[in-house]
Amino acid sequence: MKETFFIILVAIVLFGLTAIRYRRQIVAFLTFYKQLKAAGTNLREGGIADRQHKVKGIQLVRCSKCGKFVPESETINGGAKPVCRSGCALTNAA
Numbered sequence: 001m002k003e004t005f006f007i008i009l010v011a012i013v014l015f016g017l018t019a020i021r022y023r024r025q026i027v028a029f030l031t032f033y034k035q036l037k038a039a040g041t042n043l044r045e046g047g048i049a050d051r052q053h054k055v056k057g058i059q060l061v062r063c064s065k066c067g068k069f070v071p072e073s074e075t076i077n078g079g080a081k082p083v084c085r086s087g088c089a090l091t092n093a094a
Contacts, residue, residue: 062082070085
């Protein structure tokens with residue numbers, strides 16, 4: 001029983017020392033494996049080109065006071081005459 005425990009202990013120590021010595025190669029292999037797995041998933045789901053068409057940009061609108069283009073989420077009165085929140089809305093309130 002002692003001999004078996006000693007052999008297992010030596011094997012674990014050798015495995016640990018080997019893992020420490022080759023840790024960069026192990027990390028590189030794991031990274032490569034994850035990238036291959038992600039590439040396979042992208043191929044099955046239709047690829048990157050299809051996903052890029054689904055992504056929408058930010059809608060810009062022109063401020064009716066200063067004429068700057070600002071994101072629609074940063075405007076007040078988003079209807080016919082949007083006003084930007086940064087400066088025009090403050091001067092309009094005063």
